[in-house]
């Protein structure tokens with residue numbers, strides 16, 4: 460177990476259980492982290508327990524796009540559009556070191572469903588909405604305005620697109636998350652500044668109740684034997700795809716939480732198509748959802764593929780079926796004819812499980828959900844987008860306050876603490892070398908010591924962007940173990956853990972390479 464916050468909670472669940480809490484949050488993905496932060500902003504004593512590493516499940520696998528409101532305007536869903544726009548502006552002003560404006564290109568084809576006139580209206584409406592949100596929220600920054608392009612300019616931006624029938628393009632801006640794991644850790648550090656404590660590698664086991672009310676939670680260290688009981692009148696279950704199972708186990712079964720869908724992005728060993736994220740429409744299936752091609756570490760990241768969970772458990776679903784992967788790559792090849800990618804070009808599959816629209820469906824649910832099923836004081840949150848986790852947290856805490864379950868009145872919300880100067884410490888350029896790691900060793904050691912890093916993969920995949928270059932990261936793994944005493948003693952195990960998280964192909968590749976020398980990764 461490692462902790463962020465409460466310097467005095469020590470490194471054991473027994474110490475953690477000495478305090479009284481107002482709110483216990485289960486799950487350290489983006490939804491749990493934002494709930495913990497918003498609770499701490501209200502002056503509530505909040506504790507978060509995560510059974511793996513913070514941000515190590517669904518939240519690690521997102522396409523890393525903070526969506527603005529444009530996509531929802533096309534369905535005339537103004538409320539959702541306002542919510543996403545507001546979140547985009549919040550990310551831009553609050554976490555400037557961890558997000559960057561992401562220009563997005565939608566190519567427009569003669570035969571396509573998207574017409575220039577409609578897109579022009581959509582872009583104008585989206586810009587007007589952004590300006591209104593900025594005005595009412597007194598936001599300090601936003602992304603550039605959207606615009607239309609002719610076919611030639613669209614091809615200049617993304618030369619690999621099929622030119623046949625291309626009549627132009629629409630450009631708008633979302634945000635790219637540079638490192639989702641660091642966003643989560645920053646939220647946990649903000650919560651810690653306000654008195655909260657978050658621990659990883661601690662599992663929520665049993666809900667403690669009496670007379671139909673929540674009294675607390677029994678927890679156990681994931682890699683140890685210690686267990687303890689935390690006391691609080693409110694438990695918020697933010698266990699992502701496991702939230703439904705957990706709620707049912709705790710007497711809060713809710714059918715709406717059961718349908719789940721597998722979702723994945725694929726990192727291909729090909730250069731990115733463009734400096735823009737490019738929307739891809741499968742020419743053989745006009746009704747298919749758009750895919751987006753972006754850049755991760757300079758390589759081509761394409762998402763998102765979906766398939767019904769079909770009897771797989773959430774953990775097993777981490778492995779996308781080979782057939783699903785092959786079909787996905789074939790569809791990407793149809794969208795970008797010269798690409799000719801094969802299974803062997805897959806550098807990494809980012810796979811997670813999301814709430815589904817209906818049982819057996821391969822469409823994710825559109826909306827976040829708050830369930831009050833179960834004993835009084837149990838709240839279950841099931842989120843669909845990284846983008847809207849903060850607003851979902853605010854709505855959940857409003858419901859918690861209205862419920863009257865809290866023993867103490869919440870205070871008016873504190874402002875967000877300033878973004879820590881260290882927030883960008885884990886962000887590396889695409890071409891990092893062993894020499895860069897040596898030069899930044901004190902920073903990396905600081906991250907290991909102060910950001911609840913237990914394993915090598917916590918550092919490589921969630922506190923830094925080193926894992927965005929999977930092959931390079933595996934080549935550097937043994938050297939990185941030298942940065943921490945325990946990893947030095949247990950190098951094989953730590954490297955194997957990282958390899959397993961990245962996938963076998965890269966592991967085999969890296970194991971057969973000589974160890975990198977300083978200055979040459």
Ligand SMILES: Cc1cc2nc3c(=O)[nH]c(=O)nc-3n(C[C@H](O)[C@H](O)[C@H](O)COP(=O)(O)OP(=O)(O)OC[C@H]3O[C@@H](n4cnc5c(N)ncnc54)[C@H](O)[C@@H]3O)c2cc1C
Pocket residue numbers: 485486487488489490491508509510511512513514515516517518519520521522523524525526661662663664697698699700701705722723724762763809810811812813841842843844845846847
């Ligand atoms: C392939 C893919 C692409 C996506 N792309 C985007 C995108 O571009 N933009 C966007 O906005 N959204 C995107 N999303 C959606 C977004 O990633 C999710 O909505 C979000 O990450 C869900 O976060 P969460 O906190 O609910 O779940 P999780 O991140 O899964 O967190 C839940 C946590 O609960 C923990 N847990 C479970 N059981 C227990 C227990 N008993 N005790 C303690 N802890 C427990 C788990 O270990 C886990 O860490 C994408 C998702 C996928 C899969």
